[in-house]
Amino acid sequence: MRSLRRRTGDAVGLLFVFAFAVVRPSRFWPPKWMLRRIAASTEVRTEREAAAEGLLARVREIEAGVPWLRPLDVVIRDECMDVRGHHISLFGAGPPKKSMTCRMSAFIVFSPDRDPEDAVAEIRRTFPPPDGLSPGGISESLHWDTDERKVAAEVAHDALWARLTRRHGEKSLGQLRQENGALCVWALHGETYFTVV
Structure with a gap:
């Protein structure tokens, strides 16, 4: 026994x-409440402002480079995510794992006066987004409404800290679509601007 x-x-x-x-x-x-506090701290705010300036500088370049592109809105999505569940290690070997990452994206929303695919084709011909990352470390892509899929720019529901700002007011993409027809989005995704290990 x-x-x-x-x-x-x-x-x-x-x-x-x-x-x-x-x-x-x-x-x-660290616990989630501590990560949320870090995300709202002065140190992160400074990095956040620098990331926003880099994205908005590129938005201004795009607006100057495609004169017929009249933005209905420019949406800035800023979020800090808990990324600890993205890795499991049996023995703790390897490089230190991240706890939280913060990154920012900008979405130029417009509605062309022609077929969205034709508008995107013209942009790619006259003022193409860079292949890979732009000099400021921004990845860019063009999307448009189709019958199967509508463009979106929402913040993740499980973000530790998130903010969505709009240049031209508080109209949702659904409202802009209702008023203007099919939407196109020029998406700019910045690199991670803050990390907690």
Whole structure:
């Protein structure tokens, strides 16, 4: 009986060690409330403002480079995400894992006076988005409404900290679509501007 208890105790101990190795405390530390506080801190705000200036400078270049493109709105999506669940390590080997990343994107929303595919083809011919990253580390892409898929720029629901700002008011993309017809979006995704390890 005593050896059965000892074996059961050993098995439970091994399970605990294995569980501790798989679900390490780093998955829970720092706690989410602390990450939210960091995301709203002065240090992050400074990095956020620099990231916004870089994106808006590129937005101004696009507006100057495509004179017929009249934005209905310019949406800035800024969010800090808990990324700890994106990796599981058995023994904690390898480089330090990230806890939170903050990144910002801009969306130039417009409605061309022609077929959206034709408008995008003209942009690609006259003022093409860069292949790969632009000099400011921004990836760019063009999207438009189709019967199967509508363009979107919403903030993730599980963000630790998020902000969505619009240049031309508070109309949703659905309202702009209702008023203007099919929408096109020139999406600009900046690199991560702040990371917590």
